[in-house]
Amino acid sequence: MWSFITENKFVEGMAVIAAVVGLFFSAPLGMEGYFQYGLGVVAAFLGILVANRIYDKYNSGVIVAVILACILLSGFFYLYLFYNIDTPGLPIQILEGFLFTLFVGAFFCAARLVDRSFAP
Amino acid sequence: MRCASVFFAIPFFTLSYSACSADDTPPQDLHPPPALTSDVTVNGKFRFGSDAETYANGTWINHWVCNMDDEGLVFVWEKARLSRPTGNPLPKGCQDDPHPVGKVAEQPDYDAPIRYTQSGRNRSAAIYVPDTTASPTSGGGAQQAQPATDPNVNPGTGTENKGDGAQGKINGNSRFRTIFLNSDNIPTPIDVNLDLSVENDTLNVNLKVEPSYLKVALGSMGWVQSGDFVANVEAIYSAAKEKDLEVLVTEPTKVLGSEDIAWIPNVSKTESLLLLSTGKEVFSSEIGLGLKAGIGATMHLRTATLFILDGDNGLIGTGAYSALTPE
Numbered sequence: 001m002w003s004f005i006t007e008n009k010f011v012e013g014m015a016v017i018a019a020v021v022g023l024f025f026s027a028p029l030g031m032e033g034y035f036q037y038g039l040g041v042v043a044a045f046l047g048i049l050v051a052n053r054i055y056d057k058y059n060s061g062v063i064v065a066v067i068l069a070c071i072l073l074s075g076f077f078y079l080y081l082f083y084n085i086d087t088p089g090l091p092i093q094i095l096e097g098f099l100f101t102l103f104v105g106a107f108f109c110a111a112r113l114v115d116r117s118f119a120p
Numbered sequence: 121m122r123c124a125s126v127f128f129a130i131p132f133f134t135l136s137y138s139a140c141s142a143d144d145t146p147p148q149d150l151h152p153p154p155a156l157t158s159d160v161t162v163n164g165k166f167r168f169g170s171d172a173e174t175y176a177n178g179t180w181i182n183h184w185v186c187n188m189d190d191e192g193l194v195f196v197w198e199k200a201r202l203s204r205p206t207g208n209p210l211p212k213g214c215q216d217d218p219h220p221v222g223k224v225a226e227q228p229d230y231d232a233p234i235r236y237t238q239s240g241r242n243r244s245a246a247i248y249v250p251d252t253t254a255s256p257t258s259g260g261g262a263q264q265a266q267p268a269t270d271p272n273v274n275p276g277t278g279t280e281n282k283g284d285g286a287q288g289k290i291n292g293n294s295r296f297r298t299i300f301l302n303s304d305n306i307p308t309p310i311d312v313n314l315d316l317s318v319e320n321d322t323l324n325v326n327l328k329v330e331p332s333y334l335k336v337a338l339g340s341m342g343w344v345q346s347g348d349f350v351a352n353v354e355a356i357y358s359a360a361k362e363k364d365l366e367v368l369v370t371e372p373t374k375v376l377g378s379e380d381i382a383w384i385p386n387v388s389k390t391e392s393l394l395l396l397s398t399g400k401e402v403f404s405s406e407i408g409l410g411l412k413a414g415i416g417a418t419m420h421l422r423t424a425t426l427f428i429l430d431g432d433n434g435l436i437g438t439g440a441y442s443a444l445t446p447e
Contacts, residue, residue: 082238082239083239085238086163086164086191086194086236086237086238087164087191087192087193087194087206087209087237087238088206088238093206093207
């Protein structure tokens, strides 16, 4: 158990950061707010899963570039839709959910990759 | 697993409340006290308000939101227990929540913001709240400092006021106000935009009144720190002269007829009125009251009773001003 904790420091750090950001970042109004936090958890697991799959399989420079692109592009477009669409319809909500999942997943993917690179 | 547990620890600060009814028009303000209403025209087009009405079966408080845009409206008004999530926006129309209360608190809750759009834009609001200090046997009564007569009935003639086709409103970005029209002899439309604030010991009055012969009188002004604007008559006159404005500080009995006196709240009958005459189509100015002199403290205007007068000083409307930001 202790080794699991020490070997996943960056993932744990990312989880703490996500929790703190979630405290101050307003969620969508209504029940969707609950859904969004659940989506964040799913995205975190997906990111970690992807990181375990791609670790040591691709050039690290390519991986870093892809992750950075995911974070920047999905983050930008998610926030753009969030603050510019006052009343989103279902298609926009689905698109926002996809972008949000990509955004959070990319962060946790990066954290897991760093943890694995430091693993003994 | 660790990240999952941390995520679940994030507080959920979105709540869901039920819709009680839906209609196309805002609820009418039939009885005192005046409804607390406000309009939003940016990132949505809707009107929201809170009102207290006294009927034969008791006193009711009603909070309502009316969407006037073709696009749906998502909002959360937590203290009014009204909300519409993004998955179920309010279509064009109204949602309200009337509920009976024993007695309405004298002071509204000025800290009842409404959040709207999916990103949760914030807008200050005030709502009427039940008087939790009142004994159960004291409920159902009319509000103090309000006319004893029914606002829909002309106290002089006993005839019911029509008010059809005459719209009265007093607008401001951060304040609420509503007027009752108590005469059927009203030019239409009446447009009164009034915004009052006190900054740096100066009472700022921005007033636009149409038709131009209408006058606005302020009475029973409530300050956080008590002060008497009558004591500053000289300051008012000097400031008015500079602004080319007609200002008169007088007693209600010297301005209003006996029929109109019956309309105004009791608390205003004995206090002086600050009568502002436009004299021109658009009036926008500031009046320095010199509040600091003799008081030595910053003043904050919290409430004021408004009277809309015609050219002959006939009372055609009453209302209330309240600063939404408590001090």
